[in-house]
Amino acid sequence: MRNIWAVTRQTFIQCARTRIIVVFCLLLAICILGTGFKMTGDGTLKGRIQTFLSYSTSLTQLLLCLVTIFLTTSIITSDIRHKYIFTVASKPLARWQYVLGRWCGVVGLMGLLLIIALGSIYLLSQHLRKQPTRIEREAESGLTQPKKPDLDRLGVENEIFTARDTHLPEPPDIEKVLRKKIKQLIEERGKDNLIRDHINKTVPDKAQAEKMLSHPDTRQQAFDQIESALREQIIEDAHLVRPGKAIVLTFTGLKPASADESLLQIRYKLNPFKSGKTTLAGAWQVVNPDGPTDPPMSRSESAKTTSSFMIAPRFVSEEGRLTVFYFNLQPETIVKIQPRDVVVLQRVGGFESNFARAGLLILIRLMFLAAVSVLFGVFLSFPITSLAVMMIFTVGTISAFLHDATRLPRQGEPSAFEYFSHYLVKGIFIAVPTFSRTSASDLLVDGEYIAPKTLIREYLVTFQQPGTDSGRFWKTINLEIQTGMGLRTLLALAVGWLIFRRRELAGIS
Amino acid sequence: MPANRNNDDVVRTVALTKIFRDFWLREKVAAVQSLDLNIRSGEVYGLLGPNGSGKSTTLKMILGLLYPTRGRVTVFGASPSDVRTKARIGFLPEESYLYPFLNANETLDYYGRLFGQPRRERKRRIGMLLDMVGLTGSAYRRIGEYSKGMQRRIGMAQALINDPDLLILDEPTSGMDPLAARQFKDLIKELSGRGKTLILSSHLLADTEDVCDRVGILFAGELRSEGTLEDLLNRASLTQIVTERLDDTTRDAVRRVLNQADKQVISIESPKDKLEALFLRIVRQAQVRHQTVDSVRTGELAEFLRASPQKTGRMVIEELLAKPETPATATEKPVVPPPSPTIRPKPDSGVIAELMGEAEEAKSPAPQPEETPPPPKIEQRTDKSVNRSVIDELIRGDGSEDR
Structure with a gap:
């Protein structure tokens, strides 16, 4: 332990004395102050603070990631290139202690810089929070009477300086609807007729169709196909709001x-x-199942754009339920609402603790990048190591895009190239983490609660039900294991040590 | 110089072979081939050979920085990669590969930490080592700003921070001026006198001849010759008589006597001084004229490197107080027992006296270790700014040392 601490301390001093840190600190100060004082967003105070938080945290994260990569790579490879390692390795220092000490030193310094940077962002955001909104300024100067409510101020306090949990609507019971529909169809037309009609539609050859009808197995297969088609239709219908109709979304688990x-x-x-319509007219109505109901509120929204409105807490029942109606007021256009397209956000914690957790999300990324730099640095030269780690960083950052771009088409047979690119990307992301999965910056800007389970997912491992995008293996075992960056970090360090343990530190001289 | 005090092998290599290969695993260089070495406790062993003969490769295998292609190497009976083995080794590489952004104090502190030394003990040793190598005044200067000679000295200090049982020195005097090299060699002799085992790699034969008990000559990775200096250098077929200066008549008489005994006179000539000795004498005389003080000379061993008879009562108390803090690895006693001072006397102070030009003192018999008083100080230092080594004085005098 003493040896690890000695190397950690040494690494900390070494990194702190490099010019790159000075340049980084200057850049960071410029970024934070520049975004804090120069960016105005959409002109509102909320927009200004959101823009500041978004840019400052994103830039801090980006700069820290780059510095981590270059510092770690530089110190490890320069030890070998300049032969400092001769003196160090001839001391009673195990190779794993060296690897771990180097990593700890870089992560320690980056952690400290992160605390300083986030501390500055926090202080500046608090400074901006105290700035008057447009209405408050006008009221102060006597131009207008103070209006209530000041939506800008409400937005600042309830959408940014908060930590809100996201609630999804309860999914419709598709199976129940399916059973009801099938029962209805059988009652109306009879099961045999249903099967016969289906086979006749799908099999043009009469003799073949008759043969299939006579066999119980093929009849059952045909019935299953009917069920499957109905299920797909019900699922699609559940997310469609036809003109003049409404969709009911129920949210549970809210705080009353x-x-x-x-x-x-x-x-x-x-x-x-x-449809190519860009503006959609509709109305929203929020209902407390046990109490008050406001009249529907008409709104015209841009299509495919995230919008929001605030509601009072009185609409939440004592059981924590809230019902939301959406009326499609379009004369012709059908509106589609995907499962995650409507969410309710409710405060569950304070901004400060959420801000600290956002810092932890950034830190794990730095820990991972430092570990990967160590892994490559112990056997590759500086340029190759930095290039390799930069590649991993870039691929991890654009992971969402890569997944989307290489998704297999749902209709038609995929081409060989599509298969190749799909499985190549899948293979890459076994080792490379998807940085885009959780963005600390986005979460902070929206005041979204960073739950402990999110941290566990990023640091350790999570077990969950396989989703639609999950691989065949996970679907087979009906359980998906997602490894976080913490585990990948440990793995990278372990592999780095194994390589370094066998590495000869001297060459021909 | 006695060859060895016991037969324990500190370093042993058996058929040690190192072949460097290229990226495609094709054989590139056979740096060391079937090398069998047995380096005994307490001896100063010199590995000689021209550049590229495999000296450094051998040392690096002994240190665990390279792995043998074939054969075996053990240090203190264990693998060189074993951290317990490394805890007993001090290493000075051919160049001082030290972090340039650290100062001398931080450098020694770092390496002291790697040996698990408690803070108090570390500070004590750092102070003594810096004083010993004459860098106290430059303790807070970055090593990147040091001259090559200063870097060698701090390199030596880091190699001694753990009071090693085995000291491996790769080209120890490279980049040093003759005076510094002389002082380094004195230091090696003193360390040897204190029971340390030393392995010295050099292609400077004079250096090796001055300090080594035994040498091995390597060429093209193979050990060509090995033995004590006496065995290797003694020319048994010749006899040399050194007398006062003879006039021509006496010379003729000597020739006649030898001819009568049927012995051929090969040469009669006046012996010449070695250039090194001349240089050292001139420098010393210049120092005396300038009334400078040899305040931080190298070669005066740090107290913690000395054998126990020289401990003062206060030091014993300090050690007792420090003992509970000392970790097991740092206090582990060497398997090889320390040599008895009665077997091998402490190298006399004549070398130092000779450097000082005090011929009378040089002729006086060397005191036995039991009777050795603390090293006499020529002058009490009152101003730290003049507390410089001879080397420093020389360097700063003409400002000619390369940076």
């Missing part, structure tokens, strides 16, 4: 008004179904 008086936010995105 008696427990929390802060405002809730409904955030949504509307998509025109098979």
Whole structure:
């Protein structure tokens, strides 16, 4: 332990004395102050603070990631290139202690810089929070009477300086609807007729169709196909709001008004179904299943754009339920609402603790990059190591895009290239983490709660039900294991040590 | 110089072979081939050979920085990669590969930490080592700003921070001026006198001849010759008589006597001084004229490197107080027992006296270790700024040392 501490301390001193740190600190100061004082966003105070938080945290994260890569790579490879390692390795220092000490030193320094940077961002955001909104400025100067409510101020306090949990609507019971539909069809037309009609439609050859009808197995297969087609149709229908119709979304697990008086936010995105319409007219109505109901609120929204509105906590029942109706007021256009397109955000914690957790999300990324730099640095030269780690960083950052771009098409047979690119990207992301999965910056800007389970997912490992995008293996075992960056970090360090242990530190001289 | 005090092998290599290969694993260089070495406790062993003969490769295998292609190497009976083995080794590489952004104090502190030395003990040793190598005044200067000679000295200090049982010195005097090299050699002799085992790699034969008990000559990776200096250098077929200066008549008489005994006179000539000795004498005389003080000379061993008879009561108390803090690895006693001072006397102070030009003192018999008083100080230092080594004085005098 003493040896690890000695190397850690030495690394900390070494890194702190490099010019790159000075340049980084200057850049960081310029970024934070520049975004804090120069960026105005959409002109509102909320927009200004959101823009500041978004840019400053993103830039801090980016700069720290780059510095981590170059510093770690530089110190490890220069030890070998300049032969400092001769003196160090001839001391009673195990190779794993060297690897771990180097990593700890870099991560320690980066952690300290992160604390300083985030501390500055926090202080500056608090400074901006105290700035008056446009309405407050006008009221102060006597131009207008103070209006209530000041939506800008409400937005600042309820959408940014908060930590809000995201609630998804309860999924419709597709199986129940399916059973009901099938029962209805059988009652109306009879099971045999249903099967016969289906086979006749799908098999043009009469003799073949008759043969299939006579066999119980093929009849059952045909019935299963009917069920499957109906299920798909029900699922699609559940997310479609036809003109003049409404969709009912129920949210559960919310805190009742008696427990929390802060405002809730409904955030949504509307998509025109098979239409190029860009503006969608509709109405929203929020209902407390046990109490008050406000009249529907008409809104005209841009299609495929996230919008939101605030609601009072009184709409949440004592059981924590909230019902939301959306009325499609379009004369012709069908609106499609995907499962995650409408969410309710409710405050569950404070901004400060959420801010600290956002810092932990950034830190694990730095830890991973430092570990990968160590892994490559112990056997590759500086340029190759930095290039390799930069590649990993870039691929991890654009992971969402890569996944989307290489997704197998749902219709038609994929080409060989599509198969190749799909499985290549899947293979890459076994080792490379998907940085885009959790963005500390986005979460902070939206005041979204960073739950402990999110941290566990990023640091350790999570077990979950396989999703639609999960691989065949996970679907087979009906469980998906997602390894976080913490585990990948440990793995990278372990492999780095194994390589370094066998590495000859001297060459021909 | 006695060859060895016991037969324990500190370093042993058996058929040690190192072949460097290229990226495609094709054989590139056979740097060391079937090398069998047995380096005994307490001896100063010199590995000689021209550049590229495999000296450094052998040392690096002994240190665990390279792995043998074939054969075996053990240090203190264990693998060189074993951290317990490394805890007993001090290494001075051919160049001082030290972090340039650290100062001397931080450098020694770092390496002291790697040996698990407690803070108090570390500070004590750092102070003594810096004083010993004459860098106290430059303790807070970055090593990157040091001259090559200063870097060698701090390199030597880091090699001694753990009071090693085995000291491996790769080209120890390279880049040093003759005076510094002389002082380095004195230091090696003193360390040897204190029971340390030393392995010295050099292609400077004079250096090796001055300090080594035994040498091995390598060429093209193979050991061509090995033995004590006496065995290797003694020319048994010749006899040399050294007398006062003879006039021509006496010379003729000597020739006649030898001819009568049927012995051929090969040469009669006046012996010449070695250039090194001349240089050292001139420098010393210049120092005396300038009334400078040899305040931080190298070669005066740090107290913790000395054998126990020289401990003062205060030091014993300090050590007792420090003992509970000392980790097991740092206090582990060497398997090889320390040599008895009665077997091998401490190298006399004549070398130092000779350097000082005090011929009378040089002729006086060397005191036995039991009776050795603390090293006499020529003058009490009152101003730290003049507390410089001879080397420093020389360097700063003409400012000619390369940076």
